[in-house]
Amino acid sequence: MAEVAPESAMEQMKAAVEKLGSSTEGETEGDLTRFLVARSMDPKKAARMFVQWKTWRAEIAPLGYIPEDEVLDELGSQKIFLQGPSRSGFAVFIILARKHFAPKDFLQLKRFVVHILDKTLMSCEGHAEKGKEKIVAILDLQKISLANIDVRSLIAGFQTLQDYYPERLAKVFIVSMPLIFVGAWKIVSAFLSKTTLDKVQIVKSEEGRAAMLKEIGEETLPVEYGGSAKLVPLQDVKLNYLPATTG
Structure with missing residues (x-):
């Protein structure tokens, strides 16, 4: 796969997240970048990881934290x-x-x-x-x-x-x-x-x-x-x- 520029990868990731029925609203680009880095700057894989995280987080910590x-x-x-x-x-x-x-x-x-x-x-x-x-x-x-x-x-x-x-x-x-x-x-x-x-x-x-x-x-x-x-x-x-x- 051809190398994707960081700015382009970020925009592609956000679009991929929306296609998966989710949203990156409220997340900083710094946080989203960590998902990209974890998935070797592959926007689609990073998007899937992010959506899985978001679903898991809502289930494990519905208050936003664990009291x-x-x-x-x-x-x-x-x-x-x-x-x-x-x-x-x-x-x-x-x-x-x-x-x-x-x-x-x-x-x-x-x-x-x-x-x-x-x-x-x-x-x-x-x-x-x-x-x-x-x-x-x-x-x-x-x-x-x-x-x-x-x-x-x-x-x-x-x-x-x-x-x-x-x-x-x-x-x-x-x-x-x-x-x-x-x-x-x-x-x-x-x-x-x-x-x-x-x-x-x-x-x-x-x-x-x-x-x-x-x-x-x-x-x-x-x-x-x-x-x-x-x-x-x-x-x-x-x-x-x-x-x-x-x-």
């Missing part, structure tokens, strides 16, 4: 921590896998993923260029047991990022991966795109920890990982929720 009182079981585990911005201005969140157990209510788990991602992205507004806010995640597997290994939830989390938050993931650091998790990670990896997998770094050495410190910054990275910050529970970070933005 805390709708994910209280997941919040109660205190397994997610939301730190300050990275050196690049990206939002940093941490998952303590040893505090996670397979949910009884899987729909709440999926809504919790959206709650995390929305709040994380909103927390870096003003630190990163508008429309280019991204996420850096740390998946901490220290001291996990078989009871904490939940392949289904991990796949759901990564697929939500891939399918509905295009161009939002900057990096995932997996730290302290034990042998009991290796098989599970192989299964999860099979569901991830190459683009996503290229952003995952398994930290195995001091060199890897140094790279994580350089990416995130000492003032944001918690002491547990070589920085100087304290872990901040997700629910302790107070933000003013706004109408939904595009992933």
Whole structure:
């Protein structure tokens, strides 16, 4: 396919969205561009992705966001921590896998993923260029047991990022991966795109920890990982929720 100029691709995408019975009204060109980039600047593929996102968003978050009182079981585990911005201005969140157990209510788990991602992205507004806010995640597997290994939830989390938050993931650091998790990670990896997998770094050495410190910054990275910050529970970070933005 011949290369399409960015301006032309944008107009073609908007037209394709209308042909699919939807609208891009209210969306910034910066947000729409992320769908184009995620689909290699193919206007029709980007339009389909956008319409799928819009339908999903209306179903998963009809209020425009996920209130805390709708994910209280997941919040109660205190397994997610939301730190300050990275050196690049990206939002940093941490998952303590040893505090996670397979949910009884899987729909709440999926809504919790959206709650995390929305709040994380909103927390870096003003630190990163508008429309280019991204996420850096740390998946901490220290001291996990078989009871904490939940392949289904991990796949759901990564697929939500891939399918509905295009161009939002900057990096995932997996730290302290034990042998009991290796098989599970192989299964999860099979569901991830190459683009996503290229952003995952398994930290195995001091060199890897140094790279994580350089990416995130000492003032944001918690002491547990070589920085100087304290872990901040997700629910302790107070933000003013706004109408939904595009992933």
